[in-house]
Amino acid sequence: MQQHDGGPRNGVSRAVRLESFGGPEALVVQDVPEPHVGDGQIRIRVTAAGLNPMDWIMTSDDATAARFGLSLPCGFGTDYAGVVDQVGAGAKGYEVGDRVFGAALSRAVADFVVVDADGDIATGVAHHTPDGVDDRTAATLAIAGSTAAAALAVLKLGPDDTVLVGGAGGGVGVFAVQLARIAGARVIGTGSPATADHLRALGAEAVAYGDGLADRVRGLAAGPVTAALDLHGTDTVHAARELGVPDDRICTIAGAVDGVPAVSGASAGPAALDDIARLVAAGRLHVPIAATYPVADIRAAVERQADRHVRGKVVIDL
Template sequence: MQESHTGGSRAVLLDAFGGPETLDVREVPVPQAGPGQVRVRVAAAGLNPMDWIMTGDADTAARFGLALPVGFGTDYAGVVDQAGDGVSGFAPGDRVFGGALSRAVADFVVVDASGATAANEVHHTPDGVDDRTAATLTIAGRTASAALAAVAPGPDDTVLIGGAGGGVGVFAVQLARISGARVIGTGSATSADYLRGLGAEPVAYGDGLADRVRELAPLGITAAIDLHGVETVHVARELGVPDSRICTIATQIDGVTAANGATAAPGALEEIARLVAAGRLRVPIADSFPIEQVRRAAELQAGRHVRGKVVIDLAAR
């Protein structure tokens, strides 16, 4: 054990389910690490669409095991400052990142040292990965890795990725490119340069998408990942892609694999962190906010048009 902080610490809490207007910064007791747990002093917390989706209403929250009052945010990065009895592999002073389901936007989080899911996990942050970047990896990185594994792209593939400019798209496009595949990414007309910067060939979504993809890839596409809804799935089917090589993350379609962070392979998140550290994968940070501006940050994230990741900074008080 180390450092038994007393007094208060900041945490974002909701007393009612709903949108960004329900988010409040509160002074709360400093949590203590129990046996097998570590306490992390959070430096940054990354936001994801699931953060506001699962706290938007009582029924959805219940499916995630959440009840009021509830915290906000899942991805975090920081420094271990307390280790409970029986913990091995982590010690105070270690830089770490991971997931703490709906409680990451806080000065401190307590997680299981042996946890292996995005709801409750901790990993060593590699040298060369800053805290803001590390705080964006868990949910989106796991989800993208699971989606890529479902369609298994390689050098002979042309992959259509729908919603390529979003938080998961940032990872999916680059992981597909690392596999050697050609990537065509859907987005708005204004996102074309951004998608090119990730390594995708941009194509505007909406009516006529199938024809535009045919123009870009006259020999056809061989796999597809829909990160937004169903449009990419329908276009992929129209272009002859078998269901076995189509994946979704935001909807369920008969015959098509639905991936999420929970289905990522063991070690997937550590591999993504290594790719970031090696400079092979980059994570654009769209904007960062102090915890006091969490409502603004959540509104930006909830707009679903942000390019890159939104981060809450907690390192300075």
């Protein structure tokens, strides 16, 4: 096993934990035993952890947590970035000192995470962070980026497409809009009137969500809508059907509609996150970071992230 100095000492490290499921008030920063690698595993000294809606949704109550296989006491957060500081026997592709980012389900807001070197986004995974991508940005990529990539793989967008993206200003929308534009598609994004400038900055034409959405989209003219992505619920699905979009060119991530494909981050192809990280490094994809918080302020950070009107990602510094 390789190891180098740095990080917490004396076998104790910090982790955000829940002793009971609930809202932000249930989150506490605790001293916990420092984890170590087993065979085939790597340990990452976490420098930043990005927050997603799924983090607080899946720990909000016992029943929801059980659906994700979580039990008490429980960690918190999934997206992370940092530096490899232990490499277990048989773990291939990583060396101590490598900068990495990835996902560790409901345990990322901690000084250390341990993942399988050949893991996946559902069980814990690490990807090499390219030069030119800082850790705060890298810590926002895994869940939102892979979810957006999975959805766009279903839609197979090209230059002849106009795609309607519902909830375009949210965490997944930031990636979906830009990836759709990179594919050459025209993007119409829904949001509140206050988010219009934010959506335009991402590359989307802004339209207000709510009743009458299909009519407002028609009013934008310039050809038919050929695909749709609903990132919030099912309202955009119904508007897309009203606009004549076939079900196989509609996708959801947060709602279920018979006949319409649904995806999650686990649906993304194995190269999706590396491709996204390279786009960020090349300056072709930008991730707005709305706020950063020290780990001691985890409750305030989650409250900010849960605000439906937050524009960009919220990141915890460790």
